[in-house]
Amino acid sequence: MHNSQVPAETWSIAELAAEYDVTLRTIRFYEDRGLLTPERRGTTRVYHPRDRVRLALVLRGKRLGFSLDEIAKIVDMYDAEPGEEGQLVYLLDQITHRRTELEQRRRDIEETLQDLAQVETRCRTDLEALRNGQT
């Protein structure tokens, strides 16, 4: 049955912090908020691949402007147990909701990028005029 000889890598809090460029405080704070649940070896935190993935998801969520509470809900969807029908229906509902939000944000981004392109064009025009106008 080839019982997976993957080393099951782990990380210290400092390693994770360095990798994702956040402070220890931040990582501990996320644990406080239930976003991470590292193993304890004595009192020391040991992070498994699962935590690492979740941290990455949290940070991505942050870049998207979600609050930690919202992120918690989203991230928890990722490894939700099969569960009962009600749960699944609720999950599908959540997914629809989040998707709607994300698509709105995507539209916002497209619009902003177009606006920026306009400003840039104007900018370059002005710059041209300036450089032609005065020797």
Place this chain on the structure above:
Amino acid sequence: MHNSQVPAETWSIAELAAEYDVTLRTIRFYEDRGLLTPERRGTTRVYHPRDRVRLALVLRGKRLGFSLDEIAKIVDMYDAEPGEEGQLVYLLDQITHRRTELEQRRRDIEETLQDLAQVETRCRTDLEALRNGQT
């Protein structure tokens, strides 16, 4: 010379608040932060099209997770005066910077949408299994 007979519409603070579904407090706060600069008729605020546009931009920026400080910089780029060369170059720099950020966010969104699609698939599979398994 057809000197534009556009009514040059204006709005009260309550009208703007209703239109964009924010509170008066929020609008005044944005003014405090220099994002809006309504005319004063007596002590009362009168909002012109420019303010209305800027409010929309601010809210869009918020949806994208920018801080009000960042939003201020972005929005101010939109109606920057031609100015001197240094200014223009700085502006172009800013544009590049913001564009990079936005593109990162767009990637984040794409990834998240794909993740959600996976979760949804799994969800529907589980739901199917459940409905087949027990009568």
Place this chain on the structure above:
DNA sequence: TTCATGCTTGACGCTTACGTAAACGTAAAG
């Protein structure tokens, strides 16, 4: 005149998301 509406300016309160010590434990290195 009185009342309701809508506006104004403070000013304190609250939540989020951490920053920043303080004070302590542990384990390897010099």
Place this chain on the structure above:
DNA sequence: CTTTACGTTTACGTAAGCGTCAAGCATGAA
């Protein structure tokens, strides 16, 4: 054995982004 590195908890501080009174002015209708 002491230093150094790395970890821990507890707890107060803070900046952003408003919410929420309180108290007051102006104006038109009843």
